[in-house]
Amino acid sequence: MTETREALLCLRGIEKVHSKAGAPVRALDGVDLDVMRGSYVALTGASGSGKSTLLHVLGCLDRPTAGSYRLAGDEVAVLAPDELARRRRTIGFVFQSFHLLARLSALDNVALPLRYAGVAQRERRERAAALLARVGLGERLSHRPGELSGGQQQRVAIARALVAQPELLLCDEPTGNLDSHAGADIVELLEELWREGRTLIVVTHDEGLALRAQRVLRMRDGRVVEDVSRD
Numbered sequence: 001m002t003e004t005r006e007a008l009l010c011l012r013g014i015e016k017v018h019s020k021a022g023a024p025v026r027a028l029d030g031v032d033l034d035v036m037r038g039s040y041v042a043l044t045g046a047s048g049s050g051k052s053t054l055l056h057v058l059g060c061l062d063r064p065t066a067g068s069y070r071l072a073g074d075e076v077a078v079l080a081p082d083e084l085a086r087r088r089r090t091i092g093f094v095f096q097s098f099h100l101l102a103r104l105s106a107l108d109n110v111a112l113p114l115r116y117a118g119v120a121q122r123e124r125r126e127r128a129a130a131l132l133a134r135v136g137l138g139e140r141l142s143h144r145p146g147e148l149s150g151g152q153q154q155r156v157a158i159a160r161a162l163v164a165q166p167e168l169l170l171c172d173e174p175t176g177n178l179d180s181h182a183g184a185d186i187v188e189l190l191e192e193l194w195r196e197g198r199t200l201i202v203v204t205h206d207e208g209l210a211l212r213a214q215r216v217l218r219m220r221d222g223r224v225v226e227d228v229s230r231d
Contacts (some may be wrong), residue, residue, distance in 0.1 A: 007070075008168065008199055009035040009058060014067035016053050027053040028064065034195070035201065040194045042210035045219035051203045052172055054219070055058040058201065059170045060088050089117055092161030094172035097152045100145040100160075106132055107141040110160045117164065124163075131184035135189060147212075153183030156191060169193060171202040176207060187212065197215045208226075 015111055016028035028050050035041055043051040056062040057069060058103050060076060069076045071087060079087065100109050107128050112125035132141055135155040154174060161169060163225050171190065175183035194200040202213065218226035 006033055007034045008037045008039075008072055009033065010070040011057075011163045012068045014054075014057060014069060016050075016057065016062065017065045019171045026222050028057070031067070031222070032225065032226055035199065037199055038194075038197055040191070040200045040214040041202070042216045043201065043214035043219060044205070044207070044210045049219040050222040053222075055170055055172055055186060055203050056199065058168075059091050059093060060084055061093075079201075089113065089211045090165055090166050090168075092169040093163070093164035094154070094157055094161050094169065094174045096172040096176040098145070098157045098177075100153055100156060102145050104161075105142045105144055106137060106148065109145070111158060113163055122125070127163055130161070131155070131162055133186070134162075135159045137220055149182065150178050154178060154182070154186050155189070158186070158193075162193070166198070168199045169201070171200070173203055173205065173208060183209075197222055 012031040013032055014028050015026065018025045018027055029225070031054060033049075043054065045051050053062065056063050060071070060105060071168040076084070087148075101112070104112070107125060108183035110131055111124040114127065119127075129138070129141055132138055134219065135158055137155055137159070140148060140152065145156070146205065154177075158174075169182075169190075174190065175186050178186060183206075192211065202209065204210050207225060211231070213231045215227070217224050218228075
């Protein structure tokens with residue numbers, strides 16, 4: 001692949017090797033990939049194909065064993081720990097299991113990343129409330145996760161992912177725990193966020209969701225085996 005100035009993510013020869021029962025397991029095996037700013041990319045493949053591992057590498061949640069990963073032009077491997085932590089805070093993550101704190105309200109769950117970033121209480125609550133209204137939960141600010149449906153909890157998780165105003169949004173099976181109606185609503189919301197200019201990368205087993213992306217990457221045995229664009 002040819003790298004261009006517009007590439008937000010640039011991977012060359014990315015490998016990730018885990019140890020399982022003392023034996024090496026190659027989760028990623030020489031991945032080369034460019035993702036342009038403003039792209040909508042779906043990662044598909046069977047369980048164990050490497051797609052979630054790749055997403056974690058892209059989000060700086062995991063370091064590759066070998067290869068080069070440049071994020072917005074910077075080599076991730078040489079970033080100092082504080083800079084790497086800062087980069088993670090500028091990437092939005094949405095997970096299948098929501099990862100909301102049960103004891104906190106929707107408002108406080110969304111505001112939490114801003115608390116860690118040192119944002120003043122009034123500002124973080126204002127920003128969190130505005131985002132919950134944005135995802136259709138303006139009347140649910142004080143509700144805890146246990147008082148919300150699965151689709152509503154995923155909307156809270158999306159609002160939390162957006163609170164730091166990330167350019168890059170990474171989603172790991174965002175509709176996997178939802179019924180078809182709630183899942184369709186989340187798909188529409190993610191597409192709306194992408195149309196606003198964010199770069200969106202979604203790991204999914206759902207072929208219908210994958211085919212709505214601009215680009216579909218199919219993985220097998222830690223490799224990208226098919227790269228289909230719909231542009």
